[in-house]
Amino acid sequence: MPILMTKKGMVCLGKTPEKPPQPQIDKFREAARELKTDQSDAAFESVVNKVAHAPKLTQEQIKELVRRKREK
Template structure:
């Protein structure tokens, strides 16, 4: 019975997300997706030292 409740909750969450996206009039075209993906896919890879430095800065600034 708990599984059915979780499924309904997940479905409701998805519907709320889709409604919010519609309200914001997000661009759902393939071109927009490819452009966004391109920004992510072509991001430079960070070294372990760079990741540690970013984490240290974030910790020191008190950000979540």
């Protein structure tokens, strides 16, 4: 691809992008739609309660989980 040198820097004279780049939040929203995420308050509360009420693991349990993960 030809490159043009200007006072402000290099400019590529190749293909121009078909659409302007998306802001990060739009990329996030699009990815969430593709994953079919549930944005309801009930779903959020359900996940928070699941995490909040999870039993605390001992060091031995953590080591066992790591061992199992390595074996996969």
